[in-house]
Amino acid sequence: MNIAMVPARMGSQRLTRKNLRELGGVPLITRAIRKCKAAACFDEIWVNSEHPEFGNIAAAEGVSFHRRPEQLANHAATSEQFVYEFLTAHPCERVFQVHSIAPLLTADEVRAFVRAMIASDYDTMLCYTPEQIECAYEGRPVNFTFDAKTNSQDLTPVQRIPWSITGWRRATYLAAADAGKTATYSGRIGFHPVDRLGGLIIKTEEDLRMAEALLPLCAEL
Numbered sequence: 001m002n003i004a005m006v007p008a009r010m011g012s013q014r015l016t017r018k019n020l021r022e023l024g025g026v027p028l029i030t031r032a033i034r035k036c037k038a039a040a041c042f043d044e045i046w047v048n049s050e051h052p053e054f055g056n057i058a059a060a061e062g063v064s065f066h067r068r069p070e071q072l073a074n075h076a077a078t079s080e081q082f083v084y085e086f087l088t089a090h091p092c093e094r095v096f097q098v099h100s101i102a103p104l105l106t107a108d109e110v111r112a113f114v115r116a117m118i119a120s121d122y123d124t125m126l127c128y129t130p131e132q133i134e135c136a137y138e139g140r141p142v143n144f145t146f147d148a149k150t151n152s153q154d155l156t157p158v159q160r161i162p163w164s165i166t167g168w169r170r171a172t173y174l175a176a177a178d179a180g181k182t183a184t185y186s187g188r189i190g191f192h193p194v195d196r197l198g199g200l201i202i203k204t205e206e207d208l209r210m211a212e213a214l215l216p217l218c219a220e221l
Contacts, residue, residue, distance in 0.1 A: 001043045001044070001091070001092040001093055002041070002042055002043055002092065002093060002094045002095075002114065002118065003042055003043055003044040003045070003046060003090065003092045003094075003096070004036040004039075004042040004044070004045045004046065004095075004096050004097075004098050005046050005047075005048050005066075005083075005086055005095050005096070005097050006029065006032045006033060006036065006045070006046070006047050006048065006097075006098050006099075006100055007048045007079070007082065007097060007099065007100075008029050008049045008051075008054050008100055009049055009050055009073040010049070010050070010051040010053070010054075010073070015202065015203060015204055015205060015207075015208065018101060018202060018203075018208075019054070019100050019101070020053075021202070021208060023103050023202075023211055023212060023215060024212070024215050027057070028100040028101060028103055028202065029047070029054060029057055029100045030057060030061065031103050032098055032099065032100035032102075032103070033045065033047065033057070033058065033061045033063055034061065035098065035105065035107050035110060036063075036098055036107075036110065037061075037062075037063070038107035039107040039108075039110040039111040039114070040107075040111070041110070041111045041115065042096070042114070043092075044064060044090075044092075045063040045064065046058075046063065046064045046065065046066050046086075046090070047063060047064070047065050047066070048066045048082065048086050049066075049067065049068065049073070050067065050068050050069065050070050050072065050073035051073070052067070055067065066086055066089065066090070068082050068085055068086065069085070079097075079184065080177065080182070080183055080184055083095070083097065083168070083173070083183070083184075084173070084174065084177045084183060087168075087170050087174055088174070091170070092170050093169065093170060094117065094118070094167055094168065094169050094170065095167070095168055095170060095173075096110075096113070096114055096117075096165060096166070096167045097163075097165065097166045097167075097168075098110060099163060099164055099165070099201070101201050101202040101203065102162065102163075102164030102165070102198065102199070102200065102201055102202075103200075103202065103211055104197040104198055104200050104211060104214060104215070105164045105165060105194060105197075105198035105199075106198060106218070109164075109165075109194050109195070109198050110165060112192075113125070113127060113165050113167065113192050113194070114167070116190075116192050117167040117192070120190055121188060122167075122169075122187070122188050122189060122190035123168065123169040123172035123173075123186055123187025123188050123189070124166075124167070124168055124169070124172070124173075124184070124185060124186055124187055124188070124189045124190070125166065125167040125168075125189075125190045125191070125192055126161050126163075126166060126189065126190070126191050126192070127161065127162065127163070127164050127165050127166065127191075127192055127193070127194045127198075127199070128159035128160055128161050128162070128191050128192070128193055128199075129159075129160045129162060129193065129194060129196050129198070129199035130157035130158070130159060130160075130193060131157055131158045131159075131160050132152060132153065132156075132157040132158075133152050133155070134152070134155065135158045142158055143155050143156045143157070143158050159191055160199065162194070162198075162199035162200070162201050163201065164194055164198055164199055164201065165194070168183075168184075168186070169187060172186050172187040173186055197214060197217070197218060200214070
């Protein structure tokens with residue numbers, strides 16, 4: 001069984017009630033649910049939140065609701081913790097976390113990601129956007145050298161991980177967490193590309209304005 005989990009908490013530090021903010025007149029959380037349904041590749045779809053308002057939205061959209069403990073929705077709680085708690089309650093082979101804050105990720109991209117992981121032997125699959133431009137970390141080149149100027153089209157792309165969609169094999173994730181290891185990066189790890197629109201993550205008001213401006217370019221959405 002392969003299930004989709006859409007995480008949503010009511011509190012947020014940078015963009016208040018961001019999962020309920022609207023894009024094109026539709027709340028981000030609703031967009032994510034409908035995207036999972038349109039992808040038609042999941043046995044079950046769950047909204048994972050501490051707040052009952054998201055349960056009402058899940059019911060209205062015809063999907064299931066998992067109410068996580070309040071302590072897993074504060075600013076100190078990590079995704080490691082709430083994914084672990086969810087997986088202890090829901091037997092499955094794989095879980096795919098589909099973020100509501102990646103509203104321009106398409107159903108086709110979700111479907112392609114899921115199929116790619118199922119066809120592989122990976123325990124963890126991360127999405128990425130390829131950035132084929134000079135990138136540095138703490139002032140040091142990552143994919144270029146100061147010794148020569150290379151045309152950008154000849155550079156090795158850097159894999160930027162936006163977390164728009166992530167897949168985990170349940171058994172591997174739980175085993176890693178129970179052993180005190182980092183479950184997010186457990187077992188055999190694979191990478192699957194999404195386009196730059198699909199990799200746009202809504203964290204701030206500016207991000208939301210960017211998504212509004214780009215929405216007309218996304219016919220499917």
